[in-house]
Amino acid sequence: xxxxxxxxxxxxxxxxxxxxxxxxxxxxxxxxxxxxxxxxxxxxxxxxxxxxxxxxxxxxxxxxxxxxxxxxxxxxxxxxxxxxxxxxxxxxxxxxxxxxxxxxxxxxxxxxxxxxxxxxxxxxxxxxxx
Numbered sequence: 001x002x003x004x005x006x007x008x009x010x011x012x013x014x015x016x017x018x019x020x021x022x023x024x025x026x027x028x029x030x031x032x033x034x035x036x037x038x039x040x041x042x043x044x045x046x047x048x049x050x051x052x053x054x055x056x057x058x059x060x061x062x063x064x065x066x067x068x069x070x071x072x073x074x075x076x077x078x079x080x081x082x083x084x085x086x087x088x089x090x091x092x093x094x095x096x097x098x099x100x101x102x103x104x105x106x107x108x109x110x111x112x113x114x115x116x117x118x119x120x121x122x123x124x125x126x127x128x129x130x
Contacts, residue, residue: 001074002055002058003049003056003077003078004049004055004056005029005046005048006029006030006032006046007036007040007045008036008040010037013044016044017043017084018045019083019086020046020075020086021046022048022086022094023048023050023088023091024088025089027053027088027091029046029047030047031088032047032086033047048074050067050091064093067097068094068098071094071098072098083107084106084107084109084110086109086111087109087112088113091114092111092114092115093115096114096116
């Protein structure tokens with residue numbers, strides 16, 4: 001499984017818990033770069049590229065349940081066991097859904113500009129059509 005991600009300048013240190021950042025639709029992990037190093041003093045900070053975004057290969061997944069399954073596999077592959085999920089927009093919906101599907105795995109959630117239901121303006125979707 002090829003997983004693209006960014007870390008803080010400190011890299012990963014096994015003794016620290018992880019703060020895992022999840023971007024919104026159309027974003028990528030690099031959108032979190034400004035937070036990774038400052039927060040990396042006390043955390044392993046890692047900003048994932050979701051499938052079809054940034055350096056993670058494959059098609060973008062079309063449902064949150066599919067992304068929950070992918071995230072579970074990605075965390076296992078990256079050997080991330082103690083973590084808090086931080087998500088923006090769709091990434092926040094993913095964080096909430098992951099926490100509900102896997103009770104107790106995430107030690108906490110940081111939710112930014114998100115909700116349990118994220119309606120999309122139809123004009124925005126029309127603008128994305130090719």
